[in-house]
Amino acid sequence: MNDLQSDATLESSNRSVHYLLAALLSLLTSQVSTISHTDKPPENRGSQIEQAFRVLLQRHFKTWKQPAQYAAELAITVAHLNDTVKGLxxxxxxxxxxxxxxxxxxxxxxxxxxxxxxxxxxxxxxxPVYFGKLFRKTTGLTPLAFRKQFRD
Structure with a gap:
């Protein structure tokens, strides 16, 4: 393998590691945030709502896709939940x-x-078509392009 191929392979590997670490850090941050907030009482009602939403999101993101499901569980309106979470x-x-x-x-x-x-x-x-469009909208890549870019 020539030097250019070696450099390209190394760069691709470095990118993959970078994105994996970024995803891992994001997951860890959400977990630490949940742990650190449960150790001390939140300062106000808004913080309590936002923290409760994060806990519910971690548990139910695969099945609850509508804000109304989270609001109902928290016994507040969708507008109040959205205003609180967006404000914080x-x-x-x-x-x-x-x-x-x-x-x-x-x-x-x-x-x-x-x-x-x-x-x-x-x-x-x-x-799956909706999922693919949403994935591309949020990441800038199709799911297969993401896999190819970061796994190959």
Whole structure:
């Protein structure tokens, strides 16, 4: 193998490691955030709502895709949940749900040989075409392009 091929292979490997570490750090951050917030009482009601939402999201992101499901569990309106979460994090409830689902999809694309259709079902999307469009919208790549770029 010549030097150019070696450099390209090394660069591809470095990128893959970088993205895997970024995904791992994101997962760890959400876990640490959950742990650190449960050790001390939140300062106000908004923080309590946001933290409870994060716990529910971690447990139910594969099956609960609608903000109304989280709001109902928290016994508040969807508008109040969204206003609170967006005010504290800068992102809507729907955005958090999508981002968590896409993070899991990236993990599965990288670590398994499941088809895109199977991954779509695994992360809670019954329409693989919709899943593919959402994945591309949030990551800039199709699921297969993501797998090819970061696994090969």
């Amino acid at each position: 994090t800068g992102y809507s409830v729907s955005s958090h749900i999508q981002q968590r689902s896409m993070l899991e999809a990236k993990r599965l694309l990288y670590t398994t040989s499941l088809s895109v259709k199977e991954i779509s079902y695994q992360v809670g999307y019954e329409e």
